[in-house]
Amino acid sequence: MATDPMRIRAQAQGSNAIVRVLMMHEMETGQRRDAAGKTIPAWHISDVTAQHNGKTVLTAHWGPAVSKNPFLQFTVKGAKAGDKVVVTWKDNRGESRTDEAVVA
């Protein structure tokens, strides 16, 4: 299944860069039932990694309690305009997506 692109915004602020990411994912909790009363299996992003100029700076593990179309904000120290930020997510079905942005 095709995945929708993330929206990544990396903004330089002083000597740091604030990165905001909006991912497109259903984040099904595994608690809900469909019209036939069957439990809808959990389907969520389980791993997120962020790289700054090729170096992994942040890893996150998420459970199904993170909201649909998850938002993530973090601050990279020592990042300046023109640096590359790459964000990758992987869900519990084994799908993944990588997108990148340049610090502005």
Place this chain on the structure above:
Amino acid sequence: MNRQRRTALQHGASLAGLMLSLGLMPGVARAQAAGFNRAAFDAKSLADVLKAIGAGTPAESKDINLQAPDIAENGAVVPLGASTTLAGVKRILLLVEKNPNALAAAFDLSDSIDANVATRVKMGQTSNVYAVAITADNKVLFAQKEVKVTLGGCGG
């Protein structure tokens, strides 16, 4: 006319019974991703989560800043953030006490990440939320706050 209606009702009732039994079937086994601590995400309380990841006893700290709303109108989207000025924080956890599984998100920070992360979580009901920071020398510090939810995000 009446007879037909009765038959239809009976069919409806048996169908509902069938749906119920289907709903009681055990859930499909969830795929295990590498590096993903399933035990921590299955734990029901703060203490169990910390045990699952092998962290020590938590202490409440004023140095941890938990950003959460007082009242969340929509439990499906509750903005949560955690930040601290403490040095050497390598891990930040966000938990919602009364969710089916307490742990919502865990962040592993490298040295070049400021200890300041934010995301959005789902909350089933009014509950305490926790931000836990684990430092490089294994100190476990947390902050908590009650968030009132007027519309749950985990129902369906």
